[in-house]
Amino acid sequence: MTSGAFIPSVRELPGTFVAVVGPSGAGKDSLISYAQRRLASRPDIHFVRRLITRDGNAGGEDHLAIATGDFEDMREKGGFAVHWSAHGLRYGIPASVNDELARGHVIVANGSRSALNDFAEVFPRLLVVNVVARTDILAHRLQQRGRETEADVSKRLERGSLAIPEGFRTVTIDNSGALADAGERLTDVLVDLLSEPTGVA
Numbered sequence: 593m594t595s596g597a598f599i600p601s602v603r604e605l606p607g608t609f610v611a612v613v614g615p616s617g618a619g620k621d622s623l624i625s626y627a628q629r630r631l632a633s634r635p636d637i638h639f640v641r642r643l644i645t646r647d648g649n650a651g652g653e654d655h656l657a658i659a660t661g662d663f664e665d666m667r668e669k670g671g672f673a674v675h676w677s678a679h680g681l682r683y684g685i686p687a688s689v690n691d692e693l694a695r696g697h698v699i700v701a702n703g704s705r706s707a708l709n710d711f712a713e714v715f716p717r718l719l720v721v722n723v724v725a726r727t728d729i730l731a732h733r734l735q736q737r738g739r740e741t742e743a744d745v746s747k748r749l750e751r752g753s754l755a756i757p758e759g760f761r762t763v764t765i766d767n768s769g770a771l772a773d774a775g776e777r778l779t780d781v782l783v784d785l786l787s788e789p790t791g792v793a
């Protein structure tokens with residue numbers, strides 16, 4: 593599950609897990625990439641590559657492509673901190689993130705609104721970053737991106753209004769405008785987390 597001699601219980605993870613969620617096309621991957629470039633010199637802020645049962649050459653997010661059978665094997669062996677299904681795909685956050693959380697670091701990953709209760713069970717310090725954009729902009733961006741078929745884009749737009757359950761510590765970032773504006777906002781949010789009293793071990 594985790595590497596090294598010390599395997600912390602979930603309640604001993606002082607680091608913050610940042611789940612970036614929001615409707616398809618809002619710009620989660622673009623904002624994560626922006627913040628990753630801005631924070632490349634920070635050893636205490638980590639950006640997760642998710643494992644997804646999607647073709648590695650599909651475009652968009654830099655993920656680790658995995659076959660469905662291998663995904664299930666990894667899940668059974670406890671290889672995921674959190675995993676979920678959406679859009680006919682399986683998604684997983686590797687259990688290795690617990691090593692960095694045990695050090696008090698910040699972990700950033702593209703999450704899922706549908707799996708936030710699972711995230712909260714596993715990560716005692718969870719921040720939800722809800723990326724939003726106007727509905728007409730979502731449609732335009734998904735069509736322009738061209739990763740999915742028209743039918744799949746329609747299904748993604750229908751899922752756009754999925755609500756964030758109540759009770760989560762949430763920061764909302766509107767990415768209807770320039771990527772740099774929203775990207776700087778995300779960068780600031782991540783850096784500020786490390787100034788919080790228990791942010792660093």
Ligand SMILES: Nc1ncnc2c1ncn2[C@@H]1O[C@H](COP(=O)(O)OP(=O)(O)OP(=O)(O)O)[C@@H](O)[C@H]1O
Pocket residue numbers: 614615616617618619620621622623652653733734736737767768769770771772
């Ligand atoms: N502020 C922006 N201005 C213009 N285009 C943007 C902006 N943000 C993202 N885009 C573009 O919109 C498209 C969707 O962005 P992105 O893939 O980051 O969204 P996403 O929320 O991760 O979507 P999904 O959940 O479907 O993966 C991409 O082609 C991206 O380049």
Ligand SMILES: O=P(O)(O)OC[C@H]1O[C@H](OP(=O)(O)O)[C@H](O)[C@@H]1O
Pocket residue numbers: 613614615616653678679681683702703704705706707751754
């Ligand atoms: O609608 P919800 O549950 O928030 O998100 C569902 C999934 O869709 C997106 O992934 P991608 O666009 O396939 O990479 C999200 O990152 C998430 O994993």
